């Protein structure tokens with residue numbers, strides 16, 4: 205009893221994990237980059253340090269029984285060293301690597317016979333051009349490590365475009381991979397909670413909508429034919445087993461011509477799972493904590509026929525959504541979550557979740573609440 209879970213990173217995922225920790229009386233400590241970070245504002249005894257410093261990581265690890273992540277881009281050598289020193293990490297370093305290195309991830313999944321888009325490493329412009337000649341244009345160039353919210357993804361239309369992107373990436377030391385541009389019917393995400401003993405549960409399939417490369421809205425259950433949904437969920441569970449994921453894992457999947465393939469993996473709670481706070485019997489944050497502590501997992505069933513989540517993005521005029529909240533009451537069951545971030549145009553500041561009878565209606569209501577909170581009259 206009374207174990208301390210240490211979460212590396214102090215963003216909104218750690219902040220929402222803390223909300224779950226409070227109810228279960230689990231002590232959660234975060235390692236944040238600054239006291240103003242989303243989770244550092246609200247968790248007791250937050251450690252402030254850099255994930256680029258092994259000393260900071262090691263000192264933090266000493267104060268925790270189990271380590272897990274809000275932020276996964278951490279030098280794999282540091283993680284291996286923490287593991288060697290006897291610290292318990294969930295996910296383990298070998299699994300974490302797959303979440304932070306898109307090339308390793310594709311190699312590993314392809315080797316296991318799991319579907320991934322055609323891809324190759326790009327060392328020089330000619331590699332990208334050759335890939336385009338073989339697989340057709342446009343193609344997608346991606347940063348192997350460190351990309352998020354679409355930063356690090358470039359769709360290129362022709363050889364000149366490809367050369368330009370490769371040169372620019374080489375100039376700032378970014379490693380690239382090339383992959384086929386997939387004609388998307390939809391994007392979906394499978395959220396799986398898996399414990400160290402191997403027990404795993406998947407949530408109902410989530411449909412995600414990205415805007416400018418960033419997850420913008422989601423609805424559950426995903427609007428795909430039942431066989432596609434079961435194939436996607438089975439794929440998510442197969443991946444979690446294959447890579448020995450522990451804690452919550454999200455697999456972002458492409459659906460194209462009814463077939464599913466893997467876009468990328470996250471080995472931590474994921475923004476596609478925020479709806480589970482209100483919409484599932486056990487939220488992704490509850491199950492992440494339960495899994496990393498080796499507790500029995502909670503049921504992943506929905507508590508309503510449909511759920512939708514829409515992001516609160518910082519409005520162009522720089523206004524603060526908190527200013528609108530006092531006037532936005534009786535939201536027909538909509539739940540607003542703000543992350544404690546300084547408003548900036550285009551910045552992800554929070555989200556709104558609505559449960560309902562069907563996905564369209566829930567999404568419409570979530571959008572309407574976002575519009576009121578951001579002062580945007582257009583809905």
Ligand SMILES: Nc1ncnc2c1ncn2[C@@H]1O[C@H](COP(=O)(O)OP(=O)(O)O)[C@@H](O)[C@H]1O
Pocket residue numbers: 321344346351352353354355356357383384385386387388391414417418456467468
């Ligand atoms: N091969 C691809 N074909 C078509 N669209 C893609 C492809 N790769 C990425 N995208 C689009 O770009 C978005 C962001 O790419 P992703 O690899 O998930 O980067 P990030 O790590 O920034 O989330 C995807 O959700 C998808 O909408």
Ligand SMILES: [Mg+2]
Pocket residue numbers: 353456468
């Ligand atoms: Mg993504």
